[in-house]
Amino acid sequence: MDVEVLVDAYDALRARFWNKTFWLPGNWTWDDLKRSNTPGSPFYPDLYDLYVVFPIAIALFLARLIWERYVN
Secondary structure, X not given: OOHHHHHHHHHHHHHHHOOHHHHOOOOOOHHHHOOOOOOOOOOOXXXXXXXXXXXXXXXXXXXXXXXXXXXX
Protein backbone atom coordinates (compact mmCIF):
# COMPACT_ATOMS: atom_id res chain seq x y z
CA MET A 1 0.00 0.00 0.00
CA ASP A 2 1.32 3.41 -0.90
CA VAL A 3 2.29 5.63 2.02
CA GLU A 4 1.01 8.77 0.30
CA VAL A 5 -2.46 7.26 0.06
CA LEU A 6 -2.45 6.56 3.78
CA VAL A 7 -1.22 10.06 4.59
CA ASP A 8 -3.92 11.61 2.37
CA ALA A 9 -6.60 9.44 4.01
CA TYR A 10 -5.35 10.42 7.47
CA ASP A 11 -5.36 14.11 6.56
CA ALA A 12 -8.90 13.88 5.19
CA LEU A 13 -10.12 12.07 8.30
CA ARG A 14 -8.41 14.58 10.58
CA ALA A 15 -9.84 17.54 8.67
CA ARG A 16 -13.33 16.06 8.89
CA PHE A 17 -13.04 15.18 12.59
CA TRP A 18 -11.75 18.61 13.69
CA ASN A 19 -14.12 20.56 11.44
CA LYS A 20 -15.16 23.68 13.37
CA THR A 21 -18.66 23.67 11.91
CA PHE A 22 -19.31 20.32 13.60
CA TRP A 23 -17.84 21.07 17.03
CA LEU A 24 -18.37 24.82 17.51
CA PRO A 25 -21.28 27.25 17.24
CA GLY A 26 -21.41 29.43 14.16
CA ASN A 27 -19.66 32.49 15.55
CA TRP A 28 -16.76 30.66 17.29
CA THR A 29 -13.38 29.47 16.03
CA TRP A 30 -10.67 27.29 17.56
CA ASP A 31 -8.65 30.43 18.30
CA ASP A 32 -11.44 31.65 20.58
CA LEU A 33 -10.81 28.67 22.86
CA LYS A 34 -7.10 29.34 23.42
CA ARG A 35 -6.00 30.41 26.87
CA SER A 36 -5.49 34.07 27.50
CA ASN A 37 -3.67 35.68 30.41
CA THR A 38 -5.68 38.89 30.28
CA PRO A 39 -7.75 39.62 33.40
CA GLY A 40 -11.44 38.86 33.05
CA SER A 41 -11.01 36.45 30.17
CA PRO A 42 -12.74 33.07 30.57
CA PHE A 43 -10.73 30.01 31.55
CA TYR A 44 -10.79 27.17 29.04
CA PRO A 45 -9.31 23.79 29.96
CA ASP A 46 -6.30 22.53 28.08
CA LEU A 47 -5.35 18.98 27.15
CA TYR A 48 -2.37 19.13 29.51
CA ASP A 49 -4.71 19.64 32.46
CA LEU A 50 -5.48 15.92 32.25
CA TYR A 51 -1.96 15.06 33.43
CA VAL A 52 -3.06 15.92 36.97
CA VAL A 53 -5.74 13.22 36.90
CA PHE A 54 -3.40 10.23 36.70
CA PRO A 55 -1.36 10.86 39.89
CA ILE A 56 -4.59 11.56 41.79
CA ALA A 57 -6.15 8.35 40.47
CA ILE A 58 -3.09 6.32 41.46
CA ALA A 59 -3.07 7.87 44.94
CA LEU A 60 -6.75 7.08 45.44
CA PHE A 61 -6.24 3.53 44.22
CA LEU A 62 -3.34 2.97 46.60
CA ALA A 63 -5.31 4.49 49.48
CA ARG A 64 -8.14 2.08 48.72
CA LEU A 65 -5.79 -0.90 48.65
CA ILE A 66 -4.25 0.11 51.97
CA TRP A 67 -7.68 0.69 53.50
CA GLU A 68 -9.03 -2.68 52.36
CA ARG A 69 -5.94 -4.58 53.44
CA TYR A 70 -5.26 -3.09 56.86
CA VAL A 71 -8.44 -1.41 58.08
CA ASN A 72 -11.21 -3.54 56.68
